Amino acid sequence: DTGVSQDPRHKITKRGQNVTFRCDPISEHNRLYWYRQTLGQGPEFLTYFQNEAQLEKSRLLSDRFSAERPKGSFSTLEIQRTEQGDSAMYLCASSQPRGRSDEQYFGPGTRLTVT
Amino acid sequence: GDSVTQMEGPVTLSEEAFLTINCTYTATGYPSLFWYVQYPGEGLQLLLKATKADDKGSNKGFEATYRKETTSFHLEKGSVQVSDSAVYFCALSGGDGTSYGKLTFGQGTILTVHP
Numbered sequence: 001d002t003g004v005s006q007d008p009r010h011k012i013t014k015r016g017q018n019v020t021f022r023c024d025p026i027s028e029h030n031r032l033y034w035y036r037q038t039l040g041q042g043p044e045f046l047t048y049f050q051n052e053a054q055l056e057k058s059r060l061l062s063d064r065f066s067a068e069r070p071k072g073s074f075s076t077l078e079i080q081r082t083e084q085g086d087s088a089m090y091l092c093a094s095s096q097p098r099g100r101s102d103e104q105y106f107g108p109g110t111r112l113t114v115t
Numbered sequence: 116g117d118s119v120t121q122m123e124g125p126v127t128l129s130e131e132a133f134l135t136i137n138c139t140y141t142a143t144g145y146p147s148l149f150w151y152v153q154y155p156g157e158g159l160q161l162l163l164k165a166t167k168a169d170d171k172g173s174n175k176g177f178e179a180t181y182r183k184e185t186t187s188f189h190l191e192k193g194s195v196q197v198s199d200s201a202v203y204f205c206a207l208s209g210g211d212g213t214s215y216g217k218l219t220f221g222q223g224t225i226l227t228v229h230p
Contacts, residue, residue: 031216
């Protein structure tokens with residue numbers, strides 16, 4: 001078990017460019033979550049997958065954001081036409097729910113800076 | 116919608132002092148409650164959890180009791196160490212009685228422990 005990994009760890013991009021982040025969950029986990037965290041705040045839910053199905057999306061996830069989990073393993077989060085307000089830490093988490101218990105394990109995050 | 120409110124920080128203590136970080140929540144259903152910790156330079160880690168009223172979660176000397184009557188889940192530790200310096204997040208899931216996946220976080224409390 002190597003934990004949840006995210007790539008890249010840091011990304012600096014110019015406004016208007018597209019960026020894509022990757023998350024590799026813990027191998028036996030069927031749920032995968034994306035969150036966004038800005039400085040001094042707690043993480044905010046963006047979307048989650050159960051296997052390859054995207055089951056819920058937050059209203060925070062504008063149409064410039066898209067997430068995929070094509071084979072139920074790794075996931076990608078793409079932001080098109082980035083804006084300065086997209087600057088944040090993007091966190092990925094995975095879990096294998098058992099009853100009411102859904103312990104999520106977080107990756108180290110990808111820090112996005114839009115200049 | 117669901118929400119979590121944590122006591123404002125930062126909190127500064129001397130080693131071996133008693134710690135309390137207050138957390139209250141608003142939810143329409145019966146959520147599961149969590150405390151996550153983020154050590155400097157590291158990702159979020161689950162510290163403890165409770166899934167029903169009156170449950171007590173505990174780990175590494177930290178405890179929190181799920182109090183439905185006061186909608187609270189306060190974090191306590193009898194004797195803090197310098198190594199406990201971190202940001203602590205209270206969170207809930209399943210507050211609407213349907214989705215036991217996505218986490219709703221408080222804003223976080225920075226704890227600094229001095230020798």
